[in-house]
Amino acid sequence: xxxxxxxxxxxxxxxxxxxxxxxxxxxxxxxxxxxxxxxxxxxxxxxxxxxxxxxxxxxxxxxxxxxxxxxxxxxxxxxxxxxxxxxxxxxxxxxxxxxxxxxxxxxxxxxxxxxxxxxxxxxxxxxxxxxxxxxxxxxxxxxxxxxxxxxxxxxxxxxxxxxxxxxxxxxxxxxxxxxxxxxxxxxxxxxxxxxxxxxxxxxxxxxxxxxxxxxxxxxxxxxxxxxxxxxxxxxxxxxxxxxxxxxxxxxxxxxxxxxxxxxxxxxxxxxxxxxxxxxxxxxxxxxxxxxxxxxxxxxxxxxxxxxxxxxxxxxxxxxxxxxxxxxxxxxxxxxxxxxxxxxxxxxxxxxxxxxxxxxxxxxxxxxxxxxxxxxxxxxxxxxxxxxxxxxxxxxxxxxxxxxxxxxxxxxxxxxxxxxxxxxxxxxxxxxxxxxxxxxxxxxxxxxxxxxxxxxxxxxxxxxxxxxxxxxxxxxxxxxxxxxxxxxxxxxxxxxxxxxxxxxxxxxxxxxxxxxxxxxxxxxxxxxxxxxxxxxxxxxxxxxxxxxxxxxxxxxxxxxxxxxxxxxxxxxxxxxxxxxxxxxxxxxxxxxxxxxxxxxxxxxxxxxxxx
Numbered sequence: 001x002x003x004x005x006x007x008x009x010x011x012x013x014x015x016x017x018x019x020x021x022x023x024x025x026x027x028x029x030x031x032x033x034x035x036x037x038x039x040x041x042x043x044x045x046x047x048x049x050x051x052x053x054x055x056x057x058x059x060x061x062x063x064x065x066x067x068x069x070x071x072x073x074x075x076x077x078x079x080x081x082x083x084x085x086x087x088x089x090x091x092x093x094x095x096x097x098x099x100x101x102x103x104x105x106x107x108x109x110x111x112x113x114x115x116x117x118x119x120x121x122x123x124x125x126x127x128x129x130x131x132x133x134x135x136x137x138x139x140x141x142x143x144x145x146x147x148x149x150x151x152x153x154x155x156x157x158x159x160x161x162x163x164x165x166x167x168x169x170x171x172x173x174x175x176x177x178x179x180x181x182x183x184x185x186x187x188x189x190x191x192x193x194x195x196x197x198x199x200x201x202x203x204x205x206x207x208x209x210x211x212x213x214x215x216x217x218x219x220x221x222x223x224x225x226x227x228x229x230x231x232x233x234x235x236x237x238x239x240x241x242x243x244x245x246x247x248x249x250x251x252x253x254x255x256x257x258x259x260x261x262x263x264x265x266x267x268x269x270x271x272x273x274x275x276x277x278x279x280x281x282x283x284x285x286x287x288x289x290x291x292x293x294x295x296x297x298x299x300x301x302x303x304x305x306x307x308x309x310x311x312x313x314x315x316x317x318x319x320x321x322x323x324x325x326x327x328x329x330x331x332x333x334x335x336x337x338x339x340x341x342x343x344x345x346x347x348x349x350x351x352x353x354x355x356x357x358x359x360x361x362x363x364x365x366x367x368x369x370x371x372x373x374x375x376x377x378x379x380x381x382x383x384x385x386x387x388x389x390x391x392x393x394x395x396x397x398x399x400x401x402x403x404x405x406x407x408x409x410x411x412x413x414x415x416x417x418x419x420x421x422x423x424x425x426x427x428x429x430x431x432x433x434x435x436x437x438x439x440x441x442x443x444x445x446x447x448x449x450x451x452x453x454x455x456x457x458x459x460x461x462x463x464x465x466x467x468x469x470x471x472x473x474x475x476x477x478x479x480x481x482x483x484x485x486x487x488x489x490x491x492x493x494x495x496x497x498x499x500x501x502x503x504x505x506x507x508x509x510x511x512x513x514x515x516x517x518x519x520x521x522x523x524x525x526x527x528x529x530x531x532x533x534x535x536x537x538x539x540x541x542x543x544x545x546x547x548x549x550x551x552x553x554x555x556x557x558x559x560x561x562x563x564x565x566x567x568x569x570x571x572x573x574x575x576x577x578x579x580x581x582x583x584x585x586x587x588x589x590x591x592x593x594x595x596x597x598x599x600x601x602x603x604x605x606x607x608x609x610x
Contacts (some may be wrong), residue, residue: 001466005185007407007415008422008461013402015429016242021093022209022234023118027077029278033254034074035305039273039283040302041107042068042157048108051195057337067301069108073280076115081203083112086196087149088204089175094121096148097217101129103263105288106153108179109191110264111273118215121207122148123231125217126265128589129153130162137226142166144229144436145217151191154178158188170541193382199496217436218267219584220366221590229436237274239400243370244275246398249358251305251333256281259304261290261313266590267366268338272308281306290591292320303330308362310339310591311346318346321353331357338362338369340592341469341487342392352434363394363469368431368455369440391487393466394428402427402450405461408473413447417540421485423473424459427452458485476594477505480566484515492561502585504599506572506606517557517600520549520585521576573606580605 019025029040036088041048048069053076071079092098098117102109110126117124125145131138132152150172152158158181174188181188209215215234219227232240245252258276260283262268273283286298290313296305309317314337320326335356337346342361351359364370372395397403405422406413416422427450443454458471470487477484486503494499500520505513554574562570578585586597 002464006418006463007416008420009415010397010401010403010461010465010467012397012403014398015051015239018235018238018429020210021207022211022213022215022238023207024209025119025238026118026278027360030077030280033280034072036073036254036280037282038071038073038076038277039107039111039120039285040068040070041285042298042301043105043285043288044069044108046070049079049112049192050593051192052112053108065574071108076519080115082196083116083191083194085203086194087116087173088120089196089202092122092148092173094207095214096120096122096483097125097141097145098122098149098151099125099127099147100151100265101127101132101157102151102153103129103179103265103288104260104285107260107264107285108310109151109177111283114270118209119207120185120204121209121213123217126270127219128227128263129157130589132157132164135164138164139166140226141219141229147172149173149175151175151177152188155181159287163535182571188602209234216270218270218366219265221588221592223443224384225470228439230368230432231436232368232432234434236368239428240271240368240370241275241278242476243373243398243400243428243430244271245279247334247358247360247370247373248333250275250360252276252279252281252357254280255303257284257304258282258306258308258331259284259286259295259302261295261307261309261317262591263589267364267369268308268310271364272306275308290316292316293324296324296326299332300326300328301552305331305333307332307335307356309335311337311342312340312585312587312591314342314350315346318349318353328355333354334358334360336360336362338364339590341467343473344392347392361392361394363457363562364457364469368428369431371398371403371426371428372396373398380381391460391468391470392407393465393468395467397467398428399545400429402452403461403467404452405459405467410460411442411445413445413452418461419458421458421470424455424457424467424469425452426455445573469565475504477503477515478546479505479508479511479513479515479568481512484569486515488565489515489517489561492565493517493519493557496560496564497557497598499523502593502595502598503571504595504602506599506602508572509518511572515569516572517574518598518602519574519576520550521578522553523557573602575602575605 009255046069099111137507175191176188180190180193212233215232215237216232218230252275256276256279258272260269276283284298284302284304287294295317332354347361374395404425405416406425408423430452433451445452455471457469458473460468475486489503490501494497501517503517506516508514558571578603586594588594
């Protein structure tokens with residue numbers, strides 16, 4: 001992409017205003033859909049929380065109606081009123097925090113807690129359950145939250161909580177999704193055993209739920225540090241929902257059936273659920289953890305229309321479709337890949353195999369999203385705009401979004417020309433104004449009375465205003481003072497050797513850092529130069545043993561990378577996953593590639609071979 005004299009800045013125009021009362025907008029908006037299906041949970045029983053949810057009055061005999069827990073909007077609103085009354089009687093008030101340490105195995109409880117928290121006017125904080133086993137992080141997170149209600153899964157989690165001495169228990173409403181627990185006077189009440197009359201005198205007043213009132217606290221994945229808390233207001237959430245509806249042909253309506261694939265404590269879950277619920281559509285949970293087979297079965301049984309997945313999940317789903325030769329009797333309306341960069345091949349395969357009416361390669365952050373999207377004409381074309389490197393355009397600024405691309409790590413920010421790589425800075429009513437506790441305050445700043453967020457992502461804006469996110473700044477490798485860009489090496493290895501590679505920087509005494517490539521497996525071919533163009537030639541098995549052949553391929557790849565990209569891109573080493581003692585790419589709790597784990601394995605391998 002050639003550089004332009006235009007600067008990398010864009011404005012998506014005004015956003016739609018938030019409702020004056022979010023709870024009324026959410027609850028009253030679903031009243032016309034009272035008989036309609038609100039959500040389904042295949043892996044929990046039909047009698048789950050029968051003390052709170054009234055039994056279904058539906059006479060439907062559809063086969064899918066026999067799968068697990070099913071709930072209409074009318075049942076959901078009644079259950080929410082009943083549960084909110086219980087919580088209010090126990091002392092929960094507007095502005096208090098409800099901290100939930102449960103996963104997708106408790107999807108019914110998660111949905112109930114989300115709605116009931118907002119019915120009271122409380123702040124819902126879904127937290128990764130694994131944090132219960134990480135004492136330092138748990139204490140820091142709970143100090144930030146100061147929860148009034150704590151919800152755990154079972155007695156094992158309760159013991160972890162008690163062993164960490166998490167403050168004055170007498171001030172906390174303690175709930176469990178398992179049985180009632182009384183451990184040396186420390187009582188945890190089972191949600192399944194709570195009872196209350198719907199019309200009891202302690203019924204909570206309708207919440208104010210004003211636009212600036214905190215509604216939800218999400219935590220970043222915390223792969224390199226303690227998770228950062230993102231406190232979203234009702235205005236933020238409304239802007240996020242509006243952003244998803246701004247995608248052309250997103251088809252959020254009462255006919256939408258959103259199938260959840262991500263964890264309930266990650267943004268894609270609540271964004272998809274709320275986008276569907278606020279349109280009168282339904283939500284489908286198929287398994288306690290991501291399982292591509294269960295996803296396919298759920299899509300077929302429930303005629304799911306919407307999927308929002310991270311790239312690793314989408315790749316696994318495509319493989320499931322291809323290997324098992326699945327086909328659908330209905331059309332997927334809206335499929336998006338978010339949470340990480342979507343490669344050209346993944347997008348092509350998703351369109352070819354899943355055949356959705358609309359596929360969206362999406363960029364977003366826990367701090368607030370979506371901020372970018374495409375128009376109808378671009379969306380219905382055969383392909384989306386892409387850079388020469390293969391990076392996919394994530395769209396133009398949506399209404400309410402302002403974007404600019406600046407020189408990285410400079411203050412005050414300096415805009416770069418369009419077509420030039422820099423750090424993506426964004427402003428939007430969907431974005432938080434800062435992290436809980438004031439941590440990483442430099443990520444947020446004000447310029448000309450506009451609040452901006454430094455995303456930490458490398459990005460490029462073309463002359464048409466399309467933004468391309470091409471990598472994380474923190475992944476830049478500092479080699480002899482030169483910043484090396486891993487996607488450049490990864491893209492070269494993909495294009496000329498046809499292999500998937502991940503490049504990480506590892507410490508080096510002489511160079512500071514050296515790039516190391518990790519491959520799924522060694523290719524059976526090496527690249528030679530013929531008239532300045534790479535060609536692939538197979539190593540002769542008669543002239544090389546397997547080990548010698550592998551080493552020859554390794555040396556050839558290192559030489560080719562250096563010859564084509566420059567000597568500064570000289571790889572320090574190339575390893576396969578097997579050589580690092582790994583069966584597959586390591587993923588973090590968000591389903592993203594865990595580069596820290598790869599870096600750790602490379603360092604251990606180098607020390608062992610030294």
